[in-house]
Structures are given as C-alpha cells and as structure tokens.
Amino acid sequence: MANSATASLNPTRDDFAALLDESYGESEAFEGSVVKGTVVGIEKDVAVIDIGLKTEGRVPLREFTGPGREAAPKIGDVVEVYLERVENALGEAVISREKARREESWVKLEKAFEAGEKVDGVIFNQVKGGFTVDLDGAVAFLPRSQVDIRPIRDVTPLMGVPQPFQILKMDRRRGNIVVSRRTVLEESRAEQRHEIVANLEEGQVIEGMVKNITDYGAFVDLGGIDGLLHVTDIAWRRVNHPTEVLNIGQTVRVKIVKINHDTHRISLGMKQLLDDPWQAIDSKYPLNARLHGRVTNITDYGAFVELEPGIEGLIHVSEMSWTKKNVHPGKIVSTSQEVDVQVLEVDPVKRRISLGLKQTLANPWEVFAEKHPVGTEVEGEVKNKTEFGLFIGLDGDVDGMVHLSDLDWNRPGEQVIEEYKKGDMVKAKVLDVDVEKERISLGIKQLASDPFTSASAGSEEGGDLKKGAVVTCEVMEVKEGGIDVKIAGSDLVTFIKRSELARDRADQRSERFAVGEKVDARITQFDRRARKVSVSIKALEMAEEKEAIAAYGSADSGASLGDILGAALKARDTDKK
Numbered sequence: 212m213a214n215s216a217t218a219s220l221n222p223t224r225d226d227f228a229a230l231l232d233e234s235y236g237e238s239e240a241f242e243g244s245v246v247k248g249t250v251v252g253i254e255k256d257v258a259v260i261d262i263g264l265k266t267e268g269r270v271p272l273r274e275f276t277g278p279g280r281e282a283a284p285k286i287g288d289v290v291e292v293y294l295e296r297v298e299n300a301l302g303e304a305v306i307s308r309e310k311a312r313r314e315e316s317w318v319k320l321e322k323a324f325e326a327g328e329k330v331d332g333v334i335f336n337q338v339k340g341g342f343t344v345d346l347d348g349a350v351a352f353l354p355r356s357q358v359d360i361r362p363i364r365d366v367t368p369l370m371g372v373p374q375p376f377q378i379l380k381m382d383r384r385r386g387n388i389v390v391s392r393r394t395v396l397e398e399s400r401a402e403q404r405h406e407i408v409a410n411l412e413e414g415q416v417i418e419g420m421v422k423n424i425t426d427y428g429a430f431v432d433l434g435g436i437d438g439l440l441h442v443t444d445i446a447w448r449r450v451n452h453p454t455e456v457l458n459i460g461q462t463v464r465v466k467i468v469k470i471n472h473d474t475h476r477i478s479l480g481m482k483q484l485l486d487d488p489w490q491a492i493d494s495k496y497p498l499n500a501r502l503h504g505r506v507t508n509i510t511d512y513g514a515f516v517e518l519e520p521g522i523e524g525l526i527h528v529s530e531m532s533w534t535k536k537n538v539h540p541g542k543i544v545s546t547s548q549e550v551d552v553q554v555l556e557v558d559p560v561k562r563r564i565s566l567g568l569k570q571t572l573a574n575p576w577e578v579f580a581e582k583h584p585v586g587t588e589v590e591g592e593v594k595n596k597t598e599f600g601l602f603i604g605l606d607g608d609v610d611g612m613v614h615l616s617d618l619d620w621n622r623p624g625e626q627v628i629e630e631y632k633k634g635d636m637v638k639a640k641v642l643d644v645d646v647e648k649e650r651i652s653l654g655i656k657q658l659a660s661d662p663f664t665s666a667s668a669g670s671e672e673g674g675d676l677k678k679g680a681v682v683t684c685e686v687m688e689v690k691e692g693g694i695d696v697k698i699a700g701s702d703l704v705t706f707i708k709r710s711e712l713a714r715d716r717a718d719q720r721s722e723r724f725a726v727g728e729k730v731d732a733r734i735t736q737f738d739r740r741a742r743k744v745s746v747s748i749k750a751l752e753m754a755e756e757k758e759a760i761a762a763y764g765s766a767d768s769g770a771s772l773g774d775i776l777g778a779a780l781k782a783r784d785t786d787k788k
Contacts, residue, residue, distance in 0.1 A: 248306070250288045258284055260292060260306060268292065268306035291315070316349035317383060329375040329395060334366070342366065344376060344390055351376070351388035360396050404475045407436045411477070413467050416484065421461045429453045431465060431479055438477035440465060447482045447489075447521025449507050488521035492559050496522075500554045501571060506544050514540045516552055516566055524564030526552060531568045533575050533649075534608045544568070575607035579651065580644040582606070588658065593635045600624070601631055603639060603653060611651035613639055620656045620663075621704045662702035663742050676701065676744070678737050681751060686728045694724050696732070696746065703744055707732065711747035714756070719749075 248262035257269045270292060272283050284290055292306040323330050332344040334353065341354040353376070358366060369392075376390040377398075411417075411433070419431035419438065428441040440463075445456050457463065469478040496502070496518070504516035504524070513527040529536075531543045544550060556565035583589055583606075591603040594610055601613040615624025631637070639653035676682065676698070684696035684707075693708040712719045724730065733751035737744050 246292060246294050246306075247289055248292055250284045250286050250290060253286060258290075260290065262292065262294065262306065268294075270306055313348040313350075316347045320346060320349055320378060320388065321381065321383070324378045324381050329377055330390075331373055332376050332390065333373055334370045337366070342370075346376070346388065346390070349388060351378075351390045353390050353392065357391035357393045360393055360400065401475075404436045407434065408470060408472060408475050408477070411467055411470060413470055415467045416464065417467070418462055418464050419479075421457050421459050421463060424453050424457060424459060426452065429457050431463060433477070436475065436477065438465070438467070438479040440479040440481060444468065444478075444480035444482055447485065447487070448517060449515065449523055451508070482521075485521075488519065489559060489562050492522070492564075493557055496554050496557055496564060498554055498557070502552050502554065502566075504550060504552055504566075506546055506548045506550060509541045509544065509546060511539065514544050516550060518564070522564070524552065524554070524566040526566045526568050530555065530566070530570070533569045533572065574646065575609045576644065576646045576649050576651070579605065579607050579609055580646060583641050583644075585641050585643060587641045588638060589641060589653070590636060590638045593631055593633050593637060596628060596631065596633065601628065601637075603637060605651065609649075609651060611639070611641075611653040613653045613655050617642070617652075617654035617656055620659065620661060620702070660702075662704075663739055663744075676703075676734060676737055678734055680734045681731060682734060682746060684730050684732050684746060686724050686726050686730065689721050689724055689726060691721065694721050696730070698744070698746070699729075705744050705746055707746060707748060711735075711749045714749050714752040 246262050248260040248268070250258050251261045251267060252259035253272075254269075256272045258272055259267050259269055261267045294306055320330060322328075330346055332346040332351065334342050335345050336343040338352070341352055341356075342358070344351045344353050357379075358369070374392065375395050376392055377394040378388065379391050379394075380387070380389040382388075417433060419433045421429050422432040422437060423430040426442075428439055429445075430437045431440050440453075440457075442450050442453050445453060450456060463481065464484065465479040465481055466483045467477060468480045468483060471477075502518055504518045506514050507517045507523060508515040511528075513525050513531070515523045515525055517523050526540075526544075528538075528540050531540060532538070535543060550568060551571045552566040552568055553570040554564065555567045555570070556563075558564075589603075589605055589611070591605045591611070593601055594604045595602040600615050601618075602610045603613060605611050615628060618624045618627040637655065638658060639655050640657040641651065642654045642657065643652040644650075645652075683699040685699060686694050687697050687704060688695040693706055693712065695704060695706055697704050709719050709721055712721060712723070730748060731751055732746040732748045733754055735745045735747045735750050
C-alpha cells in the first residue's frame with residue numbers, strides 16, 4: 212500500500228509525459244484555427260487572453276482598433292483569435308486577432324463573391340497602380356481605374372471611410388482579392404438615371420446647368436443625369452461654337468427633344484423654345500428680291516450670309532463674281548462683311564436659300580457691249596495663248612478671244628500665233644459679244660482690209676483679177692518647193708509650186724528666182740468665197756505660145772516654133788512701147 216501510495220504521489224517520468232500529452236493533445240488540434248478566449252488583463256498596449264490552455268496569449272491592442280473596427284477590448288470580454296502555436300519559446304500561446312478576422316472575412320467574402328453581393332471595406336493605403344482596402348481583416352487591391360467613374364486626382368477624402376465595394380476576383384490560395392468601387396457607383400448611377408429618365412417626357416421643358424462644353428455641343432445636368440444640347444439646337448442662327456452662347460455653370464431652360472430609354476441618352480434643344488423663323492419664308496423672301504446681310508461663314512464652295520437671326524442663305528462660289536471663276540470665296544468677301552445679295556431660290560422644306568452676289572453688280576459683258584459695239588477697235592494685254600487662239604484682257608476685267616483664223620488674212624493662224632507672247636499689248640476689232648455665254652470674239656486681221664474684198668471689188672468674178680487674167684507678181688520668198696509671190700496692185704499673197712514655175716521641166720527650179728524679182732503669171736483660180744487664188748507662170752507661157760502660133764504661123768507654115776515665139780515677143784515689145 213505504501214509503495215502504491217508513493218507511486219501515485221511521485222509519478223515516474225513516463226507518467227508525467229502521459230499527463231502532458233493528455234493536457235496538450237486536444238489543444239494541438241486547434242492550431243491553425245479560430246478559437247474563443249477571454250481578456251484577463253490589459254498590459255500597456257497588449258491584451259492578455261485566456262484561450263483555455265495552460266498559458267495565456269498576448270495580442271497587441273492595435274489589432275482590435277482601426278477605421279471601421281470595434282473599440283479596444285476590456286477585461287472580461289470574450290473575443291475570437293487565431294491560434295498559431297500552443298506554446299512559443301517563452302511558454303506563451305501564439306495568437307492573433309488580425310488573422311482571426313482575416314479568416315472570418317475570407318469565409319464571408321467568398322460567399323459574397325459567389326452571390327455577387329457588395330462588401331464593405333476601408334481604403335487605408337496607396338500602392339503602385341492603386342490602393343489597398345481592408346475588408347474587415349482581409350486585404351484587397353483596388354486598381355486606380357476602379358476608384359471612380361471619372362479619374363480623380365485626390366483620393367484622400369475617400370481614405371479611412373467605410374464604403375461598399377464589388378469583388379472582381381478572388382484567389383484564396385495566393386491570398387489575392389481585387390475589388391472595384393467604380394462598379395458600385397455605376398450601378399447606383401444607372402439606377403438613379405433610370406429613375407430620373409422614367410420621370411422625363413419628350414417635349415417637356417426643364418431647367419438644367421451647363422456641366423461641360425465641347426466643339427459639338429454642351430452637356431446639361433438635369434439633376435442627376437446629363438442631356439446633350441447639340442450646337443445646332445442652341446439657336447436658329449448659325450453657332451460656330453457653343454461658347455458663343457453658353458458658359459459652364461450657367462443655368463439654362465431647355466426642351467427635351469428625344470429620350471432613348473435603352474441607353475438613357477437625352478437630346479435637348481434651346482431653339483425649340485423660340486418661334487421658327489423659317490415659317491412663311493417664301494413670302495418674306497421672294498425671288499429676285501434685293502437684301503442686305505452679314506457674312507457669317509466662308510467655305511471652299513461659297514459664303515453664308517445671315518439675313519436675320521436664324522435665317523442664313525448661301526452664296527455659291529459660282530454666284531459671287533462675274534469674272535473671278537476659280538478664286539476662293541475668301542478672296543472675294545470676308546467674315547462679318549456687310550453685303551448686298553439677291554434671292555435666287557428658296558426651299559422651305561430643306562431650309563435653304565440660294566443667294567447671288569454678282570447679280571447686285573453690273574454685268575461686265577453687258578457694259579462692254581454697250582461701250583464697245585461690234586466693229587469697235589480695242590486694245591488689251593495678251594493674257595494667255597492656247598491651241599485655238601489668243602485671250603486678250605479688256606476693260607471691265609473681261610477677256611476676249613482672237614481665234615487662229617482671225618489673226619492674219621494670208622498666213623495660217625498656227626504660224627502667226629507664235630509671234631505673240633504673254634504681256635504683249637495688241638489691238639483688235641470687236642467681232643461679236645455674247646452676253647448670255649459671256650464671250651467676246653475679237654479679230655486682229657480685221658484691222659486691215661480683206662485683200663480678196665478689195666481685189667474683187669466691182670465684180671463677182673474678181674474685178675481686174677479673174678481667172679485667165681495676166682498679172683505681175685513680186686517674189687516674196689524662195690522655197691525648195693516653189694515661191695511665195697504677191698500680186699501687184701493687191702495684198703493677195705499666193706504660192707507658185709515648182710511644177711508651175713515654167714513650161715520646160717529644166718526651168719522648173721525655184722532657185723532661178725530672187726526675192727523682189729518681178730514675174731508675170733496667169734491666174735488659174737480665183738474663188739472669192741473659198742478665199743483662194745492660184746497663179747502659174749507655166750500657164751502663162753503655154754497661153755502665150757498658143758496665141759503666137761495662132762497669130763504668127765502654124766506648124767504647116769514652115770516657120771519654126773522659135774521664129775513664131777520671136778515674132779510674138781517682138782510684137783509684144785512694140786505694143787508696150
């Protein structure tokens with residue numbers, strides 16, 4: 212008995228190990244889990260917590276406090292902590308309130324993520340690319356792009372404030388959580404927009420504040436939702452930029468023109484609150500009426516002129532000047548210039564008025580026709596040379612054209628035009644003025660008399676000049692194929708080809724003749740209508756031979772052809788004397 216009692220009072224080493232295992236066996240099963248404990252003491256900034264083990268654990272008070280958390284615990288409070296190890300080197304239990312909260316949070320967050328529910332959190336720090344958020348113990352990443360609907364410069368007012376977030380992604384194994392505040396705001400805003408839009412109607416007139424201005428219009432805050440006031444709906448008149456009429460922060464009265472309930476887009480109008488100036492526009496601006504207006508805008512194709520507020524007409528570039536055809540409108544008129552115009556066309560359906568500027572000015576072709584009737588001699592500068600003639604600058608900033616056929620009576624126009632160059636001052640005669648087609652025909656050769664007219668005066672056949680007549684010609688130019696000659700007593704110039712230079716082939720050489728030499732020839736063609744005259748030395752020689760034979764002998768007389776021609780020439784010389 213004594214030995215037995217002694218053994219129970221003095222356990223062996225093996226018995227002690229067994230008791231120790233019995234004491235700690237159950238506790239070891241709790242390592243890595245959340246357990247409940249009681250605060251048994253507060254030492255400075257540390258709470259001493261009894262979790263039912265042989266020793267207590269210590270937790271810094273800062274793990275209990277912070278934005279959005281409970282107050283610091285008091286003695287006797289029951290709290291949940293995370294048991295990391297039963298005993299450390301100091302013989303104390305290693306516990307953590309932070310890890311306990313994190314474990315609790317992950318369970319709740321996973322449920323919220325699966326259900327698509329929002330979670331509450333607090334932004335507490337800024338990191339690269341965004342911010343960190345405390346989700347009741349679990350730390351999440353908030354990308355900068357997910358902070359707000361619009362980029363914000365200062366996030367300070369948002370930090371430390373409990374607010375809802377939407378979980379975008381979770382990975383418990385890696386401990387990653389990504390959240391968004393923007394998604395929550397957009398959802399809230401969409402609900403708010405839907406509610407506001409549901410209370411609005413097309414045609415309704417409301418007040419709003421100009422929130423933003425762009426090149427194409429202004430966004431107006433209608434009390435939680437924005438509507439677009441397009442630049443064309445600000446006023447009936449032309450508005451080049453919304454800032455001409457509106458300022459940011461300005462309160463405006465607008466009319467709801469259109470509502471898209473699917474996209475929540477609202478179109479607004481200000482001009483719709485005013486009377487439409489295009490009503491009865493036909494009677495207000497009849498055709499051909501002369502009006503006064505102001506140039507408001509200049510384009511490549513013309514200029515817009517304001518006739519009254521809200522009413523503009525277009526002067527097409529073709530109606531701006533009688534003479535300046537290929538000039539930019541900006542070189543004819545300038546913005547804000549006051550001009551007189553004429554109404555050319557009115558289209559009430561398309562809201563278009565066509566105006567003319569040149570119609571209020573004198574037509575320079577009509578003026579020219581009055582000052583310079585057909586037959587008048589004019590002088591001008593050669594403006595251009597083309598393949599079909601010369602363009603001459605005339606009074607009134609108009610041009611006249613001299614056709615190739617009107618350059619010279621005798622020479623071809625293609626040859627004569629080479630003698631002219633731009634800038635030359637030339638004289639010409641007015642041949643025709645077509646006001647409707649804006650054309651003036653001029654002639655240079657008409658300054659001199661028509662050699663055919665003078666040569667054929669008094670006779671339909673040509674007066675002294677007619678077919679068969681013998682004429683004296685002056686050699687003007689010697690060419691390889693013949694000679695140019697001028698018929699004496701006229702201005703007619705013609706060409707005698709080589710085969711017509713002599714009866715005998717051996718004498719048909721143009722080099723036999725010299726410039727200025729006088730030769731006799733016979734007219735073989737004189738066509739006044741075709742303006743063509745031909746002469747031939749050969750024809751004259753053959754005619755003279757025929758006449759000599761008839762007058763002085765024949766082949767039967769026994770006289771030679773030389774004797775006959777000699778007698779004929781002697782007789783002709785006697786007659787001349």
